[in-house]
Amino acid sequence: MGIFSFLKGQFVEVIEWTEEEDGDSIVHRFPAYDNAIKMGAQLTVRESQAAIFVNEGQIADVFGPGRYELSTQNMPLLTALKSWKFAFNSPFKADVYFVKTTNITDQKWGTTNPVIMRDKEFGVVRARGFGNYSFKIKDPAIFMKEIFGTQKEFNPEQISGLFKTIIVSGLSDLLAESGIPIIELASHYDELSVRASERILHHFETIGLVLTGFIIENISLPEEVEQMIDRKSSMNIAGNLDSYMKYQTAESIREAANNPASGLAGAGAGLGAGMAMGQMMNQMISHPTPEPQVAAATPAPVVPAAAPSGAAPRFCSQCGAALEVNAKFCSGCGTKL
Incomplete structure (x- = not known):
């Protein structure tokens, strides 16, 4: 084999990515040998992928699902960047990245620090929340430019911190503005999930992603x-x-039936005492005992002075009331004596 035949055998002729090779990776850099790709090489992009050609760190052509035979006609940007002439047929160097465009599901989010919110009944309280979300890459070129860069591989965990910050910030503002009492939050999870998704969607779009799902699983309160x-x-x-x-x-009754050994007699005795106490408490709450009132003092009757010793008692001729010794008027009817 001559030297030219050997070099020709080292040029990349098939470019593809089987996602099973990298597990959870959403971006994969194709391992080209010295980045030498044969003009006319076969590029295979599956339905769940996109392929990006990068020239010296600059994004060039992006290929969607399909099978391509690389040429200057289907690589216009790369052709312009390298100043190729028409019908260029020599091997060239470029970096090729495959991006997964399927839905990335079951991504967890949670509040690292409590969210401070104000409640009408309990005042200022601290709440924690958690749930999950899903997303997918909508614009591979923007995602690569804004987030991925030129790393060899990339997985969702590398941007989970950014997503959590976006989600918690949006959810905190939403809870503060909703005015929903904290004891009723559980019945509004679906509504809050939809509103939170709408609030944070544009943050994902600016980095080439689309938020495909957002769920609030729980919002917990301090003990x-x-x-x-x-x-x-x-x-x-x-x-x-x-x-x-x-x-x-x-x-x-249910407990007594489930425990025959204790006997219904003991249960009945305890039950009767409990019912009597409950009735007493109910009466006390419904009809509280009035506070004792101090009766007004009744003035003592006036007792006429006793007549001197040996003197006969005097009585009013009009009303018959007893008279004092030196009285000039009757204390009963006022008659002048």
Whole structure:
């Protein structure tokens, strides 16, 4: 074999990427031997891929799914960058990158630090949230220019930190503006997910991506706030002791039925005492005992002075009331004596 035949055998004639080779990678640099590609080489781009040719760090031609025979006709930008003349047929050097364009799913997000939000009932509280999202590369050239650069390989974990920052920032503003009470957040997860997706979508588009899904799985509250909610729930239950005691009665009967060894007699005795106490508490709440009132003092009756010793008692001739010794008017009817 001559030297020219050997060199000809080293030129790349088939360019393709089987994604199984790199696992979770979303960008793969084709391992060209000394970057020498034969003019007329076969380029295969699968349905889930795009191929980008880079000349000395500058993005040139981008190929979508299909099979191509490389020539100056289907590489216009690279032809212009290298100043090739028409019908150029010599091997050339270029970097070839394959980009995965399928949906990248099950990407996790979560709040590293609590999100501070204001609630009408509990005041300022700190909340944490987590969930998942999915995306795909919409514009391979922009993605490579803004994020990927010229690395050999690239996977979603390398930009997960950026995505989490974008998501948490958008979600924090959304929660602050929504005005939804914290005890009702769980019933608004779907609505908040849609609104958060719309809010952060443009951040993905600026780097050549599209956000295809966003889900809020949970928004958790501090332990002390959860305890306050539990106490409030307990107070609401105790507000209707009659319903509460009916519930307790049913629970006691069920437990006694599931535990025959304890006997229904003991359960009945405890149940009766519990019901009596519940009724007492219900009456106390519904009809509180009035505070004792101090009765107004009744003035003592006036007792006429006793007549001197040996003197006969005097009585009013008009009303018959007893008279004092030296009285000039009757204290009962006012008659002048």
